Amino acid sequence: MDINVRKRSQVQLIQLRGQLRLGEPVDQLTRALDELLAEGDTRFVINLAEVPMIDSSGIGLLVRFLASAKRKGGSLKLVNPSSFAQKTLRMVGVLNLFEVFEDDDQAVESFT
């Protein structure tokens, strides 16, 4: 999985490419988010447009870091999940836990 992280207006914007599933993809994103949280970041936007599939371990990761960010006064918001990813998140009832935006700009601006 490709993970591209850049900071915009105090928000960490994370662009993912590939399947978010058990093994290296979930481990890689967990490490990246753990590091950002340890450095004091609490505002995250994850762009899922190029993530065709998320498995239950990927869902668990998103839910866990949403909770961690919120505990520290921030949040984790999603951008443009692919239709199958959105369907999967809805299927297990967690889509409504997240704020979902159509593009990065809207998601970043929502923090201000």
Add this chain to the structure above:
Amino acid sequence: MSAELSAGPTDNPGEFANVLELRMSGDPAAIAAVTDTISDKLAQLHVPEDKRMEIVLALQEALANAVVHGCKNDSAKEVGVRLECYSSGRILITVTDPGQGFQPEGLSDPNRPENLHSNSGRGVYLIRQLMDEVSFENDGSQIRMWKY
């Protein structure tokens, strides 16, 4: 990963099946090669993309359970996968692990409010939502998943 391909008549008269058997080590890193192989095979057989994605995600979840719970992430252990694609369009996937099994009826619904924020516990529920018929054999160490 090892693979064996065969085709021939089934127990049901007039129906033929393409059969693909795979074996993989009990290592999370081995899962992607199996799901990619099955996805490619389903594409070759002209299974529509929506149906294919549902099957592949269900397989991903079944393999994750087999590796994490059945093999305890021990790469010396093996998981078996069998894909049967019938001429009627029905698809059966069987995943077998060497573990002690589990009690599927003991799993709680991840959609319940108290479970929504949980980090885990969604895999079997997803499989049941994505596939048309799911059964557990051998005390839960084998899962059979049908897509019609």
